[in-house]
Amino acid sequence: MTMNKCSIRGAATFLTLGLTTIAALTAGPRTESAERPNVIIFLADDAGWGDFGHSGNQQVRTPNIDALATQGVVLENFFVCPVCSPTRAELLTGRYHPRCGVTGVSTGHERINLDERTIADAFAAAGYATGAFGKWHNGSQWPYHPVARGFDQYFGHTAGHWGEYFDPPLENSRGEWERPTGYIVDVCTDRAIDFIRQHADQPFFCYVPFTTPHSPWAVPEDHWRQWKDRPITQRGTDAAKENLDQTRCALAMVENQDGNVGRVMQALNERGLTDDTIVVYFSDNGPNGDRWNGNLKGRKGSTDEGGLKSVCFLRWPAGLPAGKSVDQIACAMDLLPTLLALTGVEPVSEKPLDGWDLSPLLRGNGGPWPERMIFSTWAGRISARSQNYRFDHQGRLYDMRQDPQQLNPITEQHPDIVGQFQEGVGQWREEVLQAAGTADDTKLSPAERRQRRQGVDQRPIPVGFVEFPITILPARDGSPVGEVRRSSSAPNCSYFVNWIRTTDRLEWLVDVQRAGRYVVTIDYTCPPSDVGSTIRLSLGQQSLTAQVLEAWDPPLYTNQDTLPRPPAESPMKPFRTMELGAVQLPVGEGRLTLQASEIPGQSVMDLRRLTLRLLDSGDED
Numbered sequence: 001m002t003m004n005k006c007s008i009r010g011a012a013t014f015l016t017l018g019l020t021t022i023a024a025l026t027a028g029p030r031t032e033s034a035e036r037p038n039v040i041i042f043l044a045d046d047a048g049w050g051d052f053g054h055s056g057n058q059q060v061r062t063p064n065i066d067a068l069a070t071q072g073v074v075l076e077n078f079f080v081c082p083v084c085s086p087t088r089a090e091l092l093t094g095r096y097h098p099r100c101g102v103t104g105v106s107t108g109h110e111r112i113n114l115d116e117r118t119i120a121d122a123f124a125a126a127g128y129a130t131g132a133f134g135k136w137h138n139g140s141q142w143p144y145h146p147v148a149r150g151f152d153q154y155f156g157h158t159a160g161h162w163g164e165y166f167d168p169p170l171e172n173s174r175g176e177w178e179r180p181t182g183y184i185v186d187v188c189t190d191r192a193i194d195f196i197r198q199h200a201d202q203p204f205f206c207y208v209p210f211t212t213p214h215s216p217w218a219v220p221e222d223h224w225r226q227w228k229d230r231p232i233t234q235r236g237t238d239a240a241k242e243n244l245d246q247t248r249c250a251l252a253m254v255e256n257q258d259g260n261v262g263r264v265m266q267a268l269n270e271r272g273l274t275d276d277t278i279v280v281y282f283s284d285n286g287p288n289g290d291r292w293n294g295n296l297k298g299r300k301g302s303t304d305e306g307g308l309k310s311v312c313f314l315r316w317p318a319g320l321p322a323g324k325s326v327d328q329i330a331c332a333m334d335l336l337p338t339l340l341a342l343t344g345v346e347p348v349s350e351k352p353l354d355g356w357d358l359s360p361l362l363r364g365n366g367g368p369w370p371e372r373m374i375f376s377t378w379a380g381r382i383s384a385r386s387q388n389y390r391f392d393h394q395g396r397l398y399d400m401r402q403d404p405q406q407l408n409p410i411t412e413q414h415p416d417i418v419g420q421f422q423e424g425v426g427q428w429r430e431e432v433l434q435a436a437g438t439a440d441d442t443k444l445s446p447a448e449r450r451q452r453r454q455g456v457d458q459r460p461i462p463v464g465f466v467e468f469p470i471t472i473l474p475a476r477d478g479s480p481v482g483e484v485r486r487s488s489s490a491p492n493c494s495y496f497v498n499w500i501r502t503t504d505r506l507e508w509l510v511d512v513q514r515a516g517r518y519v520v521t522i523d524y525t526c527p528p529s530d531v532g533s534t535i536r537l538s539l540g541q542q543s544l545t546a547q548v549l550e551a552w553d554p555p556l557y558t559n560q561d562t563l564p565r566p567p568a569e570s571p572m573k574p575f576r577t578m579e580l581g582a583v584q585l586p587v588g589e590g591r592l593t594l595q596a597s598e599i600p601g602q603s604v605m606d607l608r609r610l611t612l613r614l615l616d617s618g619d620e621d
Contacts, residue, residue: 036343037316038277039123040196040206040268041335042261043091044254045084045135045214048287049309050294051254057292059234060251064262065313068281071322072315073362077329079308079385080284082301082378084160085110085137087284087332088209092118092138092149094336094355098377098436101459102138105160106491108457108477111139112149117349119336120150123205126345131195132156134188134209140477141461142468147173151207155191159476161492162211163572165218166559175470183220184211185253189260193267200271203343208264213253214288217246217563220256224562227252236290237297237306237405247291249562275317278342280335282312297406303376303383303393304406314362316342326361329387331374334358373421375428384425391421455479456509460589464514469614471510473592475607479507487606488570495570495608505595506607510539515587517615520544522594523575523608527553530601537580537610539592544583548605552576575608582615 050057054066054074081087085105086097093100093116101113112118120130131153132146140158142148154173162168165184169177180187192208212219227248236242261281268274286300286307287293298304312330314320319342333355340347341359360366374385381393390398396409397418403410411418456479463471476491482504486494496506520537528551537544556571565571596604 035276036126036128036203036345037319038204038206038273039128039339039343040208040264040277040279041091042264042279042281043088043134043207043209044257044281044283045210045212046250046285046288046300047213047254047257047283047310048291048293048299048306049283049296049311050292051213051251051283051287052311054313055294055311057234057251059230059232061255062258064258064265065281065311067265068261068279068313068315069311071317072279072313073320073324073326075312075314075326075330075358077327077387078282078310078312079329079331079374079376080282080310081332081376082285082303082307084135084214084284086378088136088138090332090355091335092116092120093349093351094119094333094353095351096333096354096375096432098432099351099354101436103436104457105137106476107455108459108461110137110160111144111457111459114143116351118149119339120146120205120207122150122336122340122345122348123203123343124150124152125348126343127203128345129153129195129199129202129204130207131192131199131204132207132209133192133195134185134207135160135162135211135214136209140474141463141471142175142465143462145175145468148468153195156188156209157211159474159492161214161490161569163216163493163570164557164560165211165216171472175468175472183256185257185260186220189263193264196264196267196273197271200273210257210260212257213250216561216565216569217249218560219249219252219562223252223256224249226255232291234292236292237295238290241290243289245563246289250287250289250291278314278316278319278339280312280314280339282332283310285310295405301378303378303381305385305390305400305404308376308383308385320362321364324362324364326358328358328361328369329372329374329385330358330361331355338362373424373428375425375432377433382425382429384421384428386421389417389421391418391425395422397421458509460509460511463510463512463612464516464518464585464614466514466614471612471614472609473508473510473611474609475506477508478610479509481505481507486570488568490568490570493570493572495575495606497603497606499596499604499607500599500602502596502599504604505593506610507594508592508610509589510592511589512539512585512587514614515585517582517584519582519613519615520580521577521611521613522580522605523577523611524548524605525552525554525573525575526605527551527601530599530603530605532598532600533596533604534598535580535594535596535604537583537592537594539583539585540588540590542584542586544581545597546578546580548578550576550578575606585612 054069089097089102132151134156136158137160146154296306298306337357341357384391397411484499484504
């Protein structure tokens with residue numbers, strides 16, 4: 001089958017169509033039942049399409065996840081983004097991530113613009129209880145925080161990478177830290193099950209974004225014992241690059257995740273909710289290693305098939321057929337309009353959606369399906385996927401029906417189709433990337449793109465909300481100036497180190513929304529030999545001075561890693577909280593700065609985060 005020029009243009013035109021128009025093209029009935037189904041979305045982190053038994057992986061055991069496929073509908077050609085936070089943004093908004101302000105995975109670039117409405121906003125407006133439990137990765141501070149984006153309850157970590165998988169410090173719905181006992185996936189699943197049990201008598205929307213198999217390579221010992229000596233018989237496409245122990249650990253993490261999916265399904269069974277709950281499972285990008293992935297080209301970070309293709313299973317016994325496969329291409333953006341259509345929930349965003357309502361395909365009553373193109377971008381690369389073809393970032397065309405591994409480009413044989421893709425990509429670049437302002441980095445050099453993503457996003461961090469008085473300012477979101485630096489090249493779970501000079505400073509670009517007095521705390525470590533530094537916090541003309549009087553020098557954790565931690569990821573340690581005092585902050589934007597005026601030892605401290613808490617009116621120091 002070839003795609004004519006009209007169909008390519010038509011597919012590109014869908015970029016600007018709203019949900020109402022898409023629904024008209026794909027007409028399917030909305031659910032009118034007063035008893036609306038519950039919704040659970042499981043999102044794996046860095047699991048490849050090939051990491052599941054249903055995909056043909058003969059080594060891993062994923063019976064609970066596979067059951068979602070055999071008992072529900074499988075989207076055979078489902079695509080996500082090359083990396084984490086863009087996929088999450090597209091799930092939450094139904095729109096291409098550059099439109100939403102998400103241009104990176106850390107230092108503020110992962111935040112969804114505040115004028116976007118999320119799928120949780122829609123379910124909350126329809127009377128659903130809403131909860132998210134796990135990795136958020138689309139903004140940390142209010143009003144980017146999940147509790148400000150439609151979720152009643154939250155428990156997990158708002159950053160991307162998290163460096164503590166055992167007894168992890170995690171954030172609750174109030175922005176406070178807790179340190180539960182156990183493995184991070186088990187702990188967050190516990191909270192999701194509690195949420196389901198609490199709301200068994202009303203419709204609920206439960207989002208469970210797992211943290212695994214993202215590194216660090218850490219899995220409970222009982223899972224590792226089953227994998228550590230196991231031969232790996234299904235190898236990655238480039239076997240020379242495959243780290244077999246990392247493959248073993250990743251698959252062990254997937255099996256742990258499968259067990260947690262099973263626990264949630266059991267909780268539904270116990271409450272009699274199985275038939276009336278829509279369960280969705282997919283992953284956020286390709287595999288985080290060169291392990292077996294059906295011999296697809298590319299891995300995490302790639303805009304080729306292997307970096308973008310994910311499993312996607314939807315199970316709803318009361319409303320969807322079991323054992324059905326859908327061949328039409330689909331993507332993470334489609335889940336918002338599809339789930340709203342299945343549940344009869346009205347959209348709340350006035351912005352046009354890029355995702356399509358797939359409910360007619362899922363139910364098998366959609367009739368002819370329009371042509372479309374799905375666009376993917378990362379690190380200056382753009383690729384496009386139609387039903388039959390992939391047009392890669394180098395302008396090569398592949399027939400994905402005949403050549404799913406992208407081995408033999410057919411560019412020269414089909415210049416007409418190549419021209420159609422070039423036109424579609426050009427229009428998408430203009431309508432999505434260029435219209436987003438700062439998001440189009442496709443014409444930058446690799447060094448320029450790297451510098452842009454390593455620099456802190458210039459949208460200031462809002463501070464000072466009565467409904468959420470705590471503002472956490474982690475090292476990830478700050479800028480080190482002078483000799484001070486982050487503890488690793490990956491900012492997400494890092495802390496500031498090498499603070500050795502009075503000219504060094506730490507800066508956070510903030511926008512104070514409410515004038516008032518703020519209690520300031522820091523989370524730090526400091527050896528006894530370095531106690532005594534005087535530090536000054538300032539914003540404009542306002543300042544606060546304090547002295548580091550107590551040593552806290554714990555060793556690095558030894559209980560976190562199954563395999564050695566990659567050099568780009570920080571080794572972690574417990575940090576102690578120290579209160580600096582209270583400071584009066586005026587309304588307005590500025591750089592909140594932390595600097596030392598006296599350093600009696602070799603360094604000031606290692607610092608993981610600074611926290612501001614707005615005092616209630618009438619509070620004293």
